Amino acid sequence: MPRLNGSVLVGLAIAGTIGALAYPVVYSYPHRDDAAKAAAVTGETVNTQWGPLTALDRSLIVRVRLAGLWELPAGQQAMQRSSSAAVKEAANHLIVGHNDLDMRVRTMSAQLNVPLPSQPNEQQQGFLDQMTAASAGDYDKVWANLLRTAHGKILPDIATVRNNTRNTLVRQLASDANQTVLDHITILEKTGQVDFEAIAEAAAGPSASPTGPPPPSPGVVPPVAPAVEPTGNVVGKSKPSPTTPGVVNTNRPAAKDPATVGLGG
Amino acid sequence: MPRFNHSALVIAALTTTIAALSFPVWSYSDRSGTGVSNVASSTVNTQWGPLTASDRDLIVRVRLAGLWELPAAEKAMARSKSATVKDAADHLLVGHSDLDERVRTVAAQLGVELPNQPNEAQQGFLAQMDAAPDGEAFDRTWTNLLRSAHGKIFNPIAQVRNNTRNTLVRQLATDTNQTVLDHITMLEKTGQVDFDGIANGTI
Numbered sequence: 001m002p003r004l005n006g007s008v009l010v011g012l013a014i015a016g017t018i019g020a021l022a023y024p025v026v027y028s029y030p031h032r033d034d035a036a037k038a039a040a041v042t043g044e045t046v047n048t049q050w051g052p053l054t055a056l057d058r059s060l061i062v063r064v065r066l067a068g069l070w071e072l073p074a075g076q077q078a079m080q081r082s083s084s085a086a087v088k089e090a091a092n093h094l095i096v097g098h099n100d101l102d103m104r105v106r107t108m109s110a111q112l113n114v115p116l117p118s119q120p121n122e123q124q125q126g127f128l129d130q131m132t133a134a135s136a137g138d139y140d141k142v143w144a145n146l147l148r149t150a151h152g153k154i155l156p157d158i159a160t161v162r163n164n165t166r167n168t169l170v171r172q173l174a175s176d177a178n179q180t181v182l183d184h185i186t187i188l189e190k191t192g193q194v195d196f197e198a199i200a201e202a203a204a205g206p207s208a209s210p211t212g213p214p215p216p217s218p219g220v221v222p223p224v225a226p227a228v229e230p231t232g233n234v235v236g237k238s239k240p241s242p243t244t245p246g247v248v249n250t251n252r253p254a255a256k257d258p259a260t261v262g263l264g265g
Numbered sequence: 266m267p268r269f270n271h272s273a274l275v276i277a278a279l280t281t282t283i284a285a286l287s288f289p290v291w292s293y294s295d296r297s298g299t300g301v302s303n304v305a306s307s308t309v310n311t312q313w314g315p316l317t318a319s320d321r322d323l324i325v326r327v328r329l330a331g332l333w334e335l336p337a338a339e340k341a342m343a344r345s346k347s348a349t350v351k352d353a354a355d356h357l358l359v360g361h362s363d364l365d366e367r368v369r370t371v372a373a374q375l376g377v378e379l380p381n382q383p384n385e386a387q388q389g390f391l392a393q394m395d396a397a398p399d400g401e402a403f404d405r406t407w408t409n410l411l412r413s414a415h416g417k418i419f420n421p422i423a424q425v426r427n428n429t430r431n432t433l434v435r436q437l438a439t440d441t442n443q444t445v446l447d448h449i450t451m452l453e454k455t456g457q458v459d460f461d462g463i464a465n466g467t468i
Contacts, residue, residue, distance in 0.1 A: 164464045171453075175446060196429075204299075213318070214307075229335070242443055
């Protein structure tokens with residue numbers, strides 16, 4: 001081997017090594033937030049007659065709209081393609097629920113001057129493509145899990161907005177969305193197709209470190225906890241919120257037709 | 266320079282390159298120290314499915330909520346003159362009596378030990394209510410301490426509702442979600458909630 005070739009090879013190998021090691025520092029590090037930035041609805045908080053409207057508030061409005069844009073076609077597709085009564089029942093809840101929420105966000109879009117998308121985003125388009133491509137045998141499983149995953153991801157974000165929004169319209173939307181999404185999660189789980197392991201793994205992510213009480217020791221029965229009771233002679237008049245297990249109450253006043261709601265009205 | 270050294274250098278360089286490129290393959294998702302393995306390490310199996318640390322955390326937090334919110338509701342019923350505050354107190358009393366019964370059943374089934382006293386922060390909230398003078402000051406202190414606590418637990422309930430693999434905890438998370446949203450809504454109807462304080466995290 002001529003001496004020159006060996007040096008070139010060494011040079012290339014060293015350059016390759018340094019390049020591979022430097023890549024994460026030089027490129028990935030400064031760009032690590034790019035995806036999050038692109039996904040976030042940016043901008044300042046604006047004042048409206050219903051209270052301040054933050055970027056997070058607008059993000060919820062847009063996400064509820066996007067949910068309708070892909071879940072309505074997904075619901076309609078399952079009505080045609082699935083032969084499972086439970087899947088069709090879930091599809092029916094999706095269609096009814098997202099038609100209702102979509103009317104509400106279109107009204108809010110006009111009131112709060114928040115532009116809404118009219119097409120599902122790329123990822124949602126991909127979910128619809130996956131459903132379309134699924135074989136008849138896999139269809140129910142693919143369908144239920146794509147939808148259950150999406151609903152499970154948005155539920156905590158709805159809760160955050162419900163807690164911290166200062167806008168009365170967004171507050172009501174978050175309450176309504178909580179009921180609808182919890183109903184959809186529940187009805188999707190009733191199909192028996194949901195892969196709870198996959199959802200738990202996805203939620204754990206790269207760095208979850210759950211804190212909580214230690215696991216129970218096998219064979220050790222903890223002491224019986226006494227009921228929490230009023231000390232006085234107080235009798236409550238209201239009704240507890242939980243309903244029949246597996247049923248979520250989505251009753252609420254009907255959504256107004258967005259076309260009839262004037263600007264600022 | 267003897268020829269031998271060059272070959273050794275080339276081999277060493279190639280080995281390093283291959284090792285550096287292969288390293289990321291090692292970082293598969295359930296290796297020690299990742300989210301999945303951290304969750305697994307504190308998880309026990311039950312006949313209702315795996316029970317994680319966050320599942321147990323929710324069970325204990327629901328019990329703790331009842332331990333201080335029931336006495337808080339009684340204080341408002343005795344001290345407040347406001348019909349909307351009394352109405353909210355009624356919902357707290359009924360809602361947390363109901364959840365407490367559910368959580369005691371779930372805890373007994375799953376073998377989770379429950380506290381019988383409010384924690385230190387919660388005892389502090391009750392003391393703040395006691396220290397507030399009757400009237401507007403009491404109503405405002407009472408409402409905001411409770412609204413803040415309910416708002417803080419709402420997101421963790423939603424996370425457990427999404428990721429639990431335990432059927433008893435799943436139903437408890439649904440029931441708690443519905444009860445907490447009702448309480449948040451009733452507390453807001455008093456007109457005493459400081460939304461700026463909640464948005465800024467100052468209450």
